[in-house]
Amino acid sequence: RAAMAARAAQLLLLVLMAAAAPGPAQGSQGDREPLYRECLSRCERQNCSGAALRHFRARQPLYMGLTGWTCRDECQYECMWLTVRLYQQGGHRVPQFHGKWPFSRFLFVQEPASALASLLNGLASLVMLLRYRAAVPRAAPTYPTCTAFAWVSLNAWFWSTVFHTRDTALTEKLDYFCASAVILHSVYLCCVRTLGLQRPALISIFRAFLLLFLAGHISYLSLVRFDYGYNLVANAAAGMLTVAWWLRWCLRQGRRLPHVWKCAAAVLLLQALALLELLDFPPLLWVLDAHALWHIGTIPLNVLFY
Numbered sequence: 440r441a442a443m444a445a446r447a448a449q450l451l452l453l454v455l456m457a458a459a460a461p462g463p464a465q466g467s468q469g470d471r472e473p474l475y476r477e478c479l480s481r482c483e484r485q486n487c488s489g490a491a492l493r494h495f496r497a498r499q500p501l502y503m504g505l506t507g508w509t510c511r512d513e514c515q516y517e518c519m520w521l522t523v524r525l526y527q528q529g530g531h532r533v534p535q536f537h538g539k540w541p542f543s544r545f546l547f548v549q550e551p552a553s554a555l556a557s558l559l560n561g562l563a564s565l566v567m568l569l570r571y572r573a574a575v576p577r578a579a580p581t582y583p584t585c586t587a588f589a590w591v592s593l594n595a596w597f598w599s600t601v602f603h604t605r606d607t608a609l610t611e612k613l614d615y616f617c618a619s620a621v622i623l624h625s626v627y628l629c630c631v632r633t634l635g636l637q638r639p640a641l642i643s644i645f646r647a648f649l650l651l652f653l654a655g656h657i658s659y660l661s662l663v664r665f666d667y668g669y670n671l672v673a674n675a676a677a678g679m680l681t682v683a684w685w686l687r688w689c690l691r692q693g694r695r696l697p698h699v700w701k702c703a704a705a706v707l708l709l710q711a712l713a714l715l716e717l718l719d720f721p722p723l724l725w726v727l728d729a730h731a732l733w734h735i736g737t738i739p740l741n742v743l744f745y
Contacts, residue, residue, distance in 0.1 A: 467534060467535040467536055467537060467538055467539075468534035468535060469519065469522055469523075469534035469535055469536035469537075469541075470519075470536045470537050472522055472534070474521075474522055474525065475518050475519070475521075475522045475536075478514075478517075478518035478521055478522070479514050479515060479518045482513075482514035482517065482518060483510070483511060483514050486510055486513075486514065487510035487511060487514065492510055495510050495513070496510075502546060502547050503547050506547040506604070506605050507605055507607065508547060508605075515536075515537075516544065519536050519541050520541065522534070522536075523541050532721075533721040539606070540721050540722050540728055541721070541722070541725060542722055542725055542726065542728075543722075543724070543725035543726055547604070547605070548603075548604045549603065549604060549605055549606050550603040550604075550606075550731070551726055552722075552726045552727045552728070552731035552735075553599075553603040553728075553730055553731040553734055554600050554603035554604045556731055556734035556735045556737075556738065557596050557599035557600040557603055557734055558596070558600045559735075559738050560596045560599075560734060560737055560738050560741065561592075561593055561596030561597055561599075561600065563738050563739075563741035563742065564589055564592045564593050564596060564741050565589075565593060567589070567741050567742060567744075567745035568586065568589035568590075568593070568745075570745065571585060571586070571589065571745055572586065580636050581628075581631060581632055581636070584627070584628050584631045584632075585628065587624070588621075588624050588625065588627075588628050589745075591617075591620055591621055591624045592621050592624075594617055594620075595614075595617040595618050595620065595621045597617075598610070598613040598614045598617045599614050599617075599618070599734075601613070601614070602614035612660070612661065612665070615660070615670060616656075616657050616660070618674070619653065619656055619657070619670070619673070619674055619677075620653060622674050622677045622678055622681070623649045623652065623653050623677060624649075625678075625681050626649065626677055626680060626681050626684070627645065627646060627649055629681050629684045629685055629688075630642060630645050630684075632688075633684065633685075633688045656670075656673060678710070678713070679710075681706065682706045682707070682709075682710055685702055685703065685706045686703055686706065686707075689702055689703040701743055701744075702744070704743060705740055705743045705744040708736075708740055708743075709737065709740055712733050712736040712737055712740075713733065715729045715730075715732050715733040715736070716729060716730065716733060717729075
């Protein structure tokens with residue numbers, strides 16, 4: 440088992456390294472605007488070469504350079520807001536740029552609300568992991584699975600914080616892939632809790648299947664095509680499977696285990712909050728969008744679930 444786990448970890452590491460290759464930028468209405476393109480071209484000509492580039496680097500705050508903000512990034516940011524202002528003056532709906540709404544940057548943080556919410560989710564997971572380890576003996580049957588789920592969740596929230604702080608091809612993929620790992624591990628946790636304690640052979644087969652599926656999922660998105668639609672459908676299907684599985688178990692165990700209402704509430708609230716992603720609106724005060732609200736809402740669910 441240890442050798443199989445090591446080989447699986449090596450495979451995932453190789454695939455993640457391949458994911459570092461930059462993918463194609465997502466085009467949106469805003470960055471297709473001739474005005475935006477002309478502004479960007481002019482800004483780069485004036486600021487991003489020769490003496491002008493050296494001047495830009497000299498006056499750029501140290502924390503911006505350390506977090507990878509380049510002259511071209513600054514031009515994109517300034518031209519984005521120029522385009523947004525002209526859209527608003529004309530009474531038009533604010534467009535997206537490179538697949539995202541325009542956000543007001545705070546220092547070097549690209550999406551302040553989502554980054555802060557991701558960080559707080561990670562802290563909530565860490566606090567509940569420590570409480571779990573203090574309250575539950577290591578000999579408990581589900582102890583290894585629950586603690587592993589906590590660490591997988593912590594890893595995902597870390598990369599979510601990084602991605603919302605600095606959106607690059609690599610940080611985007613790490614955020615997406617680690618989120619998929621959490622969703623699949625939640626399916627595994629559900630299986631262990633409801634079936635695996637009585638059927639250890641079944642859980643071993645199911646664990647191998649989930650690892651192979653995750654490796655294939657990451658391989659396809661990294662090496663073939665970074666398909667946002669496929670990624671959404673795959674994660675949503677796994678999420679709905681988990682919800683249906685947990686709820687069926689909760690209904691069957693409700694009389695024998697009165698605490699299962701917390702499990703049912705946690706999974707239902709999580710799915711309800713995910714519907715916020717359908718509310719696609721420009722950020723309030725250029726900071727708070729539907730995605731940030733979703734992450735904010737999941738913070739207390741960590742406590743309820745554990």
